[in-house]
Amino acid sequence: MDDLLIRGGLVIDGRGGRGVEADVALHEGRIVAVEPHLARPARRVIDARGQAVAPGLIDIHTHSDFTLPINPRAESKIRQGVTLEVVGNCGFSAAPALPGTAAMLRQYLASSAPWLSFRDTTFADYAAAFPPTSVNVILQVGHNTLRLMTAGLENRPLTVDELATMVRLLEEALAAGAWGLSSGLFTAPGNFADAAEILALARVLQQHGAAYSTHMRDEADGVFDAVREAIAVAEATGVHVQIAHLKLSGANNWGGAARLLGEIEAARQRGVPVDCDAYPYDTASNPLRNLLPRWVMEGGIPAMLERLEVRDVRTRLRDEIARGGLTNFGRIPSWDVVRVAISPHQPEHVGRTLGDIARARQVDPLDAVADYLVADRGETRILITSMTDADVHTISGAPWVTVGSDGNALAISGVTSQGKPHPRFYGTHARVLGPYVRDLRLLTLEQAVAKMTGTAARALGLVDRGVLRPGAWADVVVFDPARVADCATYDDPHRYATGVSTVLVNGAVVIDGGDHTGALPGRVLRRAA
Numbered sequence: 001m002d003d004l005l006i007r008g009g010l011v012i013d014g015r016g017g018r019g020v021e022a023d024v025a026l027h028e029g030r031i032v033a034v035e036p037h038l039a040r041p042a043r044r045v046i047d048a049r050g051q052a053v054a055p056g057l058i059d060i061h062t063h064s065d066f067t068l069p070i071n072p073r074a075e076s077k078i079r080q081g082v083t084l085e086v087v088g089n090c091g092f093s094a095a096p097a098l099p100g101t102a103a104m105l106r107q108y109l110a111s112s113a114p115w116l117s118f119r120d121t122t123f124a125d126y127a128a129a130f131p132p133t134s135v136n137v138i139l140q141v142g143h144n145t146l147r148l149m150t151a152g153l154e155n156r157p158l159t160v161d162e163l164a165t166m167v168r169l170l171e172e173a174l175a176a177g178a179w180g181l182s183s184g185l186f187t188a189p190g191n192f193a194d195a196a197e198i199l200a201l202a203r204v205l206q207q208h209g210a211a212y213s214t215h216m217r218d219e220a221d222g223v224f225d226a227v228r229e230a231i232a233v234a235e236a237t238g239v240h241v242q243i244a245h246l247k248l249s250g251a252n253n254w255g256g257a258a259r260l261l262g263e264i265e266a267a268r269q270r271g272v273p274v275d276c277d278a279y280p281y282d283t284a285s286n287p288l289r290n291l292l293p294r295w296v297m298e299g300g301i302p303a304m305l306e307r308l309e310v311r312d313v314r315t316r317l318r319d320e321i322a323r324g325g326l327t328n329f330g331r332i333p334s335w336d337v338v339r340v341a342i343s344p345h346q347p348e349h350v351g352r353t354l355g356d357i358a359r360a361r362q363v364d365p366l367d368a369v370a371d372y373l374v375a376d377r378g379e380t381r382i383l384i385t386s387m388t389d390a391d392v393h394t395i396s397g398a399p400w401v402t403v404g405s406d407g408n409a410l411a412i413s414g415v416t417s418q419g420k421p422h423p424r425f426y427g428t429h430a431r432v433l434g435p436y437v438r439d440l441r442l443l444t445l446e447q448a449v450a451k452m453t454g455t456a457a458r459a460l461g462l463v464d465r466g467v468l469r470p471g472a473w474a475d476v477v478v479f480d481p482a483r484v485a486d487c488a489t490y491d492d493p494h495r496y497a498t499g500v501s502t503v504l505v506n507g508a509v510v511i512d513g514g515d516h517t518g519a520l521p522g523r524v525l526r527r528a529a
């Protein structure tokens with residue numbers, strides 16, 4: 001007798017073809033049959049008539065390693081049908097932390113992981129201690145973390161010995177099952193690494209059959225060069241490269257989405273193993289300090305805080321931003337498009353824009369930014385509306401572009417319900433499945449499902465997930481195509497998506513009738529040696 005039969009739904013198998021009415025039978029964590037009118041006995045039958053049945057959704061780019069240890073039920077994700085999160089992105093990972101470095105790593109990551117506790121750990125111990133969660137998890141090791149461990153926040157090339165140390169730490173992480181290396185070349189210390197350093201590490205990935213993902217060196221005025229740098233890594237080594245949260249930031253670059261996608265598509269047509277992902281919002285989220293010229297962080301966070309008090313430093317910052325726009329984000333119309341999201345030491349200002357704060361204090365906006373960072377010890381996280389809807393729709397509307405929330409698994413109560421995080425943490429996949437399909441008609445329902453399932457699985461090299469077929473793992477979502485939608489907004493972000501009734505992870509029911517069962521069947525998926 002099978003464990004479960006999902007009867008009568010519109011089965012969308014994740015490969016992009018048209019949905020067909022069929023039953024799906026599951027047993028011992030696997031899909032055992034997908035056919036119309038199955039006559040197999042099952043311990044439980046779920047009636048899916050009028051709903052769609054799809055493979056569990058893959059969130060290919062997240063930072064939930066910062067919250068899953070605190071919120072293992074992964075509420076904001078699993079309630080959208082997400083069953084697999086790829087974490088350790090943008091060069092940031094909580095491991096390895098060499099003896100005596102946990103406090104430094106905590107300070108470095110505080111604006112992204114304000115509630116996580118850090119400890120000295122090898123990557124292997126970290127992976128082994130990762131808690132059971134509601135979603136499956138793929139771990140990556142971060143280049144920023146590795147560089148912090150070898151050269152701190154120093155702006156210089158690595159010595160031969162330091163590079164050897166970094167290679168050793170990378171190999172240890174890969175041996176412990178890390179899927180690959182992520183980079184964050186947009187911020188210190190990743191931006192202190194030249195292309196040759198990344199290529200040297202990519203050759204290690206090549207030897208281990210591991211992957212590379214990158215938050216590129218620039219997403220604003222230098223975005224085309226940055227895409228070429230990422231493609232060059234795949235071209236030189238054959239390592240699969242995932243370009244993270246593709247976007248065009250800054251007014252100078254608006255309207256370039258089709259041309260930017262064209263660069264990546266041309267490489268794919270040459271046979272270069274490169275993919276990209278995106279989130280469906282015109283607003284980004286980042287530590288506030290990353291908007292400033294990169295030299296401001298040299299030597300570490302305490303050095304930055306001291307520097308920001310100096311009048312001449314502020315003058316130089318003001319001049320450089322006036323000339324070249326913000327680092328990573330380019331030209332914005334004003335500081336009214338930058339709003340405080342998480343502010344560990346000044347939570348009363350969450351939701352206000354920096355423009356508003358400057359007016360209230362009757363100071364120049366750059367002074368308001370510098371004062372704010374000092375008072376918040378550099379840990380402020382902001383939202384910045386730096387893209388256009390047209391570019392976002394072009395990128396997220398491309399069927400081959402995978403979907404990554406760039407967000408953490410949160411919950412509407414408890415520690416992770418603080419502040420006003422980006423609504424993408426709660427709504428990314430539901431927004432593409434619902435409004436992007438129904439209202440904007442950017443994709444068919446089948447295309448939307450495929451880009452979050454089969455296409456994402458292929459980008460990751462996963463063969464037994466992301467598709468509804470006999471033998472595959474039973475990660476399954478049942479949702480109402482007419483109702484599925486994101487509910488989170490910038491003003492009211494802690495709101496779960498709607499329209500998802502059932503979610504299975506490794507065959508276990510996690511969402512049942514729209515409610516969380518408390519089940520934690522997810523596991524760390526380790527890269528096969």
Ligand SMILES: [Zn+2]
Binds near residue numbers: 089090215244245406
């Ligand atoms: Zn990123």
